[in-house]
Amino acid sequence: MTFKVTQIGGDAPKDPPDDADRERNRVSRFPVTALPSSVSALPSPVQSIAPTVVPQTLPKVSAASDDVTTNAARTPMQNRHIPPSVVPGVKKHLYSVSIAELQQKTPGATVDLLTRVKGVLTGLSPEDTPAVTWLRFGVPEQESANAILRKSLDAAEDPVPAEAIALVRRLHTILSEVAAAIEGGFLRRPASVVWANHEPEIWQIEARLTTNLPALTEIALQPATLKHRFEAAYVELEVSFLAGEFVIEKLDSESASVLQSRLTALTASQAMIQENILALTQHTARLKELVLLVQDGVLVKLPAMYGLFASLAEKPNETERFLALQKLSDLTQIIERKKL
Numbered sequence: 001m002t003f004k005v006t007q008i009g010g011d012a013p014k015d016p017p018d019d020a021d022r023e024r025n026r027v028s029r030f031p032v033t034a035l036p037s038s039v040s041a042l043p044s045p046v047q048s049i050a051p052t053v054v055p056q057t058l059p060k061v062s063a064a065s066d067d068v069t070t071n072a073a074r075t076p077m078q079n080r081h082i083p084p085s086v087v088p089g090v091k092k093h094l095y096s097v098s099i100a101e102l103q104q105k106t107p108g109a110t111v112d113l114l115t116r117v118k119g120v121l122t123g124l125s126p127e128d129t130p131a132v133t134w135l136r137f138g139v140p141e142q143e144s145a146n147a148i149l150r151k152s153l154d155a156a157e158d159p160v161p162a163e164a165i166a167l168v169r170r171l172h173t174i175l176s177e178v179a180a181a182i183e184g185g186f187l188r189r190p191a192s193v194v195w196a197n198h199e200p201e202i203w204q205i206e207a208r209l210t211t212n213l214p215a216l217t218e219i220a221l222q223p224a225t226l227k228h229r230f231e232a233a234y235v236e237l238e239v240s241f242l243a244g245e246f247v248i249e250k251l252d253s254e255s256a257s258v259l260q261s262r263l264t265a266l267t268a269s270q271a272m273i274q275e276n277i278l279a280l281t282q283h284t285a286r287l288k289e290l291v292l293l294v295q296d297g298v299l300v301k302l303p304a305m306y307g308l309f310a311s312l313a314e315k316p317n318e319t320e321r322f323l324a325l326q327k328l329s330d331l332t333q334i335i336e337r338k339k340l
Contacts, residue, residue, distance in 0.1 A: 096122075097118060097121055097246065098118075099111065099114050099115065099118060102114040102117060102118060102242075102246065105245075105246065106242060109242070113235070113238065113239065113242075114242075116239045117239050117242045117243050117246070120239060120240065120243040121243050121246060121247060124243070124247055126247050126250035126251055126255075127250065129255065130255070131252075131254040131255040131257075131258050132258075134251075134255055134258040134259045134262060135258060135262070137240065137244060137259060137262045138237065138240040138241070138244065138262055138263075138265070138266045139262075141233070141236040141237050141239075141240050141266070141269075142237070142265065142266065142269050144233055144236065145230070145233040145234075145236075145237065145269050145272070145273055148226060148229045148230055148233055149272070149276060151226060151229075152223075152226050152230075152276055152280065155219065155222045155223065155226065156283060158219055160212055160215045160216050160219055161216060161219060161287060161290060163208070163212065164209060164212055164216055164290060164294060165290065165340045167205045167208055167209055168209075168290075168293065168294065168298065168335055168340055169335075169340060170201075170205060171202065171205050171298065171302075171335070172332055172335045172336070174198045174201065174202060175328050175331060175332050176332060177194055177198070178191055178194050178195050178198070178309070178328060179325060179328045179329070179332065181193075181194040182316070182321050182324050182325055182328070183321075183325070190314040190315070191309070191312060191316070191324065192309060192312045192313065192314055193314070195309040195312070196309075199306075199309075202302070206298070206299065206302055206303075209294050209298055209299060210299060213291070213294055213295060213299070216287075216290065216291055216294065217291055217295075219287060220284070220287035220288055220290070220291050223280040223281075223283050223284040223287065224284060226280055227277055227280045227281065227284075230273050230276055230277050230280070231277065233273060234270055234273045234274070234277075237266050237269055237270050237273070238270065240266055241263055241266045241267065241270070244259055244262065244263045244266070245263065247259075248260065248263075289338050290338070290340070293334065293335065293338050293340075297331065297334045297335070298331065298335075301327070301330055301331045301334075302331065304327060305327055305328070305331075308323070308324060308327055309324070312324060
């Protein structure tokens with residue numbers, strides 16, 4: 001038994017297409033147009049392309065061509081002939097001298113010194129150097145010596161040694177007043193009172209000297225370094241002076257006159273260096289004496305006096321006076337011998 005399905009809702013069934021619809025949906029077909037022969041000759045896009053074949057070995061080149069192409073590259077540079085470059089200018093005639101010739105004119109000079117003189121002469125060209133150029137001969141060496149001189153003056157003006165000397169002198173004055181009070185006299189104050197009045201200042205002097213001692217020791221080492229620098233500068237001036245003496249014979253009158261003035265100036269600089277070396281030697285000795293006085297004298301002997309005068313009576317007996325004077329004299333005489 002067959003039941004007919006009843007459809008409720010939805011779109012109504014479509015009618016089968018008629019002849020007009022079939023005509024509209026028909027695909028239009030165009031006749032094939034013949035292409036020109038040049039276009040038809042183009043390769044098909046799907047045509048395969050043969051891979052490029054790279055040979056495994058290079059083609060053999062004949063020995064004759066190899067010599068032609070690579071002979072220049074194989075020729076060493078030293079075997080090639082390179083024409084010299086022509087540079088405009090004037091050829092200089094440098095001074096030529098041997099150590100033996102230098103020793104004949106300066107018998108007392110060392111070989112090392114004469115070797116340095118020869119080095120200076122080698123760079124000179126007496127015949128081609130104008131007179132004005134000799135104005136600078138030896139000037140760098142003089143400037144170096146002047147720089148060391150300024151450094152020496154700065155070291156001599158350092159305030160630390162001057163302050164230490166002033167403190168030691170003030171301490172000597174105080175200790176002399178205490179010693180005079182111990183010796184006694186008409187209307188003199190007791191030594192213990194004089195010491196008590198000056199004790200705070202003595203403490204300050206000791207503290208300042210203790211603080212300044214490291215700086216004072218370092219300053220005492222500076223003159224030795226400056227002395228070595230002065231000695232090296234003196235040798236540099238001597239090298240220039242000897243070189244000038246040897247070359248002056250090759251100069252004309254104008255250049256020789258200028259160089260002679262420079263040699264005189266170099267001699268003056270050497271004399272100045274000798275004076276400063278002597279002054280530095282004396283200054284070094286004074287600084288060492290000052291360091292020893294502060295380090296081994298004042299700072300060693302002064303602490304023992306605090307306990308002595310703290311227990312000293314207003315009217316000490318002869319023994320107490322003798323011991324106190326001996327302690328004071330030990331330190332005051334050391335200061336006096338240093339002649340600060």
